[in-house]
Amino acid sequence: MTDSNASRVAATSLEDALRSRRSVRVFTDQMPTRERIEALLSLAILAPSASNKQPWRFSVVRHRETLERMASAVQERVDFLCANMDSDGIDAFRTYGDYFTRFAQAPCVIAIAFRASPILSHLLTDGLPAHERSLAQTMEHQSACIGASLALQNLLLAAPSLGLGASALTGPLIAADLLKPLVRVTPSWNLLALVSVGYPAETPNVTQRKPVEQSIRWIDGDHEHD
Amino acid sequence: MTDSSEYLQVKPEVFEAVRACIAESLMLEPGDIAMSSRLIDDLGADSLDFVDIVFQLERDLSVKVRGSEFEWLTRLDFSSPEVMQEGFLTAPVVEQLVSWLPALRELEDHTRISPRALFSLITVEAMCLVAQRRMQSPST
Numbered sequence: 327m328t329d330s331n332a333s334r335v336a337a338t339s340l341e342d343a344l345r346s347r348r349s350v351r352v353f354t355d356q357m358p359t360r361e362r363i364e365a366l367l368s369l370a371i372l373a374p375s376a377s378n379k380q381p382w383r384f385s386v387v388r389h390r391e392t393l394e395r396m397a398s399a400v401q402e403r404v405d406f407l408c409a410n411m412d413s414d415g416i417d418a419f420r421t422y423g424d425y426f427t428r429f430a431q432a433p434c435v436i437a438i439a440f441r442a443s444p445i446l447s448h449l450l451t452d453g454l455p456a457h458e459r460s461l462a463q464t465m466e467h468q469s470a471c472i473g474a475s476l477a478l479q480n481l482l483l484a485a486p487s488l489g490l491g492a493s494a495l496t497g498p499l500i501a502a503d504l505l506k507p508l509v510r511v512t513p514s515w516n517l518l519a520l521v522s523v524g525y526p527a528e529t530p531n532v533t534q535r536k537p538v539e540q541s542i543r544w545i546d547g548d549h550e551h552d
Numbered sequence: 553m554t555d556s557s558e559y560l561q562v563k564p565e566v567f568e569a570v571r572a573c574i575a576e577s578l579m580l581e582p583g584d585i586a587m588s589s590r591l592i593d594d595l596g597a598d599s600l601d602f603v604d605i606v607f608q609l610e611r612d613l614s615v616k617v618r619g620s621e622f623e624w625l626t627r628l629d630f631s632s633p634e635v636m637q638e639g640f641l642t643a644p645v646v647e648q649l650v651s652w653l654p655a656l657r658e659l660e661d662h663t664r665i666s667p668r669a670l671f672s673l674i675t676v677e678a679m680c681l682v683a684q685r686r687m688q689s690p691s692t
Binding site: 377378379380383439441443444445448510511512513514515 | 575576577579581598600601603604607
């Protein structure tokens with residue numbers, strides 16, 4: 327096979343992976359082995375990151391009681407928010423919030439954490455205006471967040487190749503402060519998402535995407551003079 | 553720099569503080585970090601982690617670690633014949649390093665230390681020694 331043919335096959339496979347990815351939320355009882363999860367994460371960490379900082383950590387929770395404690399923590403926060411919500415919104419939020427704890431039904435949950443590398447902000451002088459400092463800190467935070475997010479995307483795309491299903495959840499992060507100690511994430515690290523992982527017991531339908539043109543703003547010239 | 557004969561003993565409270573900084577920066581369990589752990593080879597740190605840990609030490613211990621041995625190390629000009637000869641560090645450079653790099657003392661042959669090997673010699677103990685010196689003599 328020529329290099330160009332090989333590239334084409336690889337590209338087609340990638341497109342297939344992108345088009346066939348589904349968020350799997352229902353799993354069999356079979357527990358993925360440590361080796362299988364390590365294989366999955368070894369693909370996740372091929373993601374690019376700023377300065378190759380690899381700003382991610384993965385806490386793999388396969389302990390039923392810990393998952394239940396995590397779900398309880400999230401439920402506690404949902405209840406708290408409901409108690410501080412206009413009555414009109416409570417029912418809707420309860421329905422939505424029910425999804426926040428469903429990760430606990432998965433055999434395995436991977437908590438992804440990231441940490442900014444605050445080297446630029448450390449070097450800035452105290453006299454710098456807060457706005458300028460904030461821009462630097464935001465850049466550092468987002469660099470790390472994006473690196474970890476790319477690893478998350480790798481994980482989601484790679485899961486089917488290992489026979490696994492996965493879905494990423496950010497809703498539980500309403501209780502991030504309660505979850506971090508449970509998944510042994512230290513204070514200066516941030517939770518990016520929880521990822522339910524297991525062997526699929528469902529084949530979710532395709533979810534629709536908006537037409538791509540609705541997401542694009544073309545800047546092909548000088549707007550001031552259009 | 554302190555004379556190489558003046559080897560300090562690391563105080564337990566300094567070790568605890570340094571270990572806490574490293575554990576936080578690298579998200580490791582403190583129990584996995586020993587005095588002899590090498591930052592790069594054993595704990596998986598990279599050069600940016602090293603800088604981050606140095607900044608954290610400054611903040612947590614209220615010492616000025618920048619401008620110390622660490623900065624001297626990171627600013628070594630490896631293209632200079634005073635620093636490198638035939639691919640290895642010169643004796644005066646090794647002499648400067650030996651007082652705060654305990655792992656260096658354990659090497660039998662001090663005439664064949666490459667820059668790459670040098671960075672892998674930075675241990676938790678080395679971080680402790682620099683921080684402790686700065687706490688004792690902030691202005692040196």
